Every structure is written in structure tokens, then in C-alpha cells.
Amino acid sequence: MSDSLFKALADPTRREVLRRLQAGPATAGELAEEFPQARATLSHHFNVLKNAGLVRSERRGQHVVYSLNTSVFEDLARMMADLFRLERRSQ
């Protein structure tokens, strides 16, 4: 729902993770090396991002690869527009 999306975006570390994933997919380990928090902490953040539909994960052997899910952006834009009741073309 919209609540999990907004909540997911409310944490600065999670927003940094999203920005990092713009450069391309990365494994949990690679991401963990770039952030000061413990791996368990980041794993929690990944989970929040996943539940919000902001990222996808895929296991590749021992690794888990995370990537941006750009398709949620449409939903996000719709919610933002709804919050400000901006006119939109479709629907």
C-alpha cells in the first residue's frame, strides 16, 4: 500500500540504497561494504524496500542481487499527484 511506500522512503539510509542501485544491481554484500551499518541492519532495510515494491531481489548462488524496481515510480507519481490534486492526463 501507499503507507509502506512512504514509510520506506522516510529513512535516509534506504534512500541512499535506492540511489546506489541506480548505478546498477548489487549484491547484499557489495551494498554492505558501502554503508556503515551492520549487515543485519542493511538486510532489514532491504526487506523494507522490497515490501514497498521499490527493489527486487534474486538469489544467485550464495549471493542475493538487489535491483531497482522502476515500475513503482508510476504509482509513486500518482500518489504524489493525489496528495496535491494535480491534473493528470490519463484516467
Added chain:
Amino acid sequence: MSDSLFKALADPTRREVLRRLQAGPATAGELAEEFPQARATLSHHFNVLKNAGLVRSERRGQHVVYSLNTSVFEDLARMMADLFRLERRSQ
């Protein structure tokens, strides 16, 4: 900065207040009648929304009128786009 904005949007009651203000400005008292929370609680929410630049307030005698500040939407759109590195035309 962006953190206060995302944090402000993270609470469902505050998002409801924003939607309510789409219908037009309202006093703290009018808003308080439409929400189950105590006036003190809502006053706190108004403050968070104000600090994030999402609403404006203006005292009118005994009343304080709150209204949507639609100009932040540009900033918001920019931040969202930045999170997903979407191509934009200007800048």
C-alpha cells in the same frame, strides 16, 4: 531538507491533512473536528507539515488558517526523480 519532507509524508494522518487541504484552507479547529486525534496531537502534525514546507499558516484573529503549499511539489518531484534517476528536460 529532503529528510523532513519524506518524514512528514510518512504519517497517514498528515497525508490525510494534506488531502483535506486540497478542498481549500481550513483553521486548526475545523481540521481538528474532522480527525479523531486530540487538538494537541494535530497541532504537532501541523508543525511537522509546516517545517517540511508542505503547508503554510496564517493567523486570522483567534484562528490559525492552514493551507497547502503547492510550490513544494516541484522539489518533491525533483527528489523523487532523483531517487530513480529519471531523465528530465530542464536541468
Added chain:
DNA sequence: GCTGTATTTAGAAATTTGTCGAAATATCTA
């Protein structure tokens, strides 16, 4: 199956957030 590496889950501590009732402040009107 065992060992090593990668990741997640569990449980707990510290911090932040949402909430309230009561008190304080601001403004109007008589």
C-alpha cells in the same frame, strides 16, 4: 557430509514518533 562464505532471522537496547491531558499563550468582545 564438512567447511567456508553470504545472507537472513531473532532478540534486545537505544532512539524517535504519535499520542494524550493539563497548562500556557493569543486574541476577541464586553
Added chain:
DNA sequence: TAGATATTTCGACAAATTTCTAAATACAGC
């Protein structure tokens, strides 16, 4: 100035969130 109404600030508490370490799970290669 006194009284009434509107709103905010204060102080406290419960719930949620971020964070950690330690333990558990998943997989690969021997």
C-alpha cells in the same frame, strides 16, 4: 480588565523504528 474561545506548548507514556550482536539458514566446493 475579565471572560470566552482558539491554538500551542509541556511533560509523560506507549508504540514503532533503527541499530547491534549472536545464532540460524542457504549455498558452493571439497
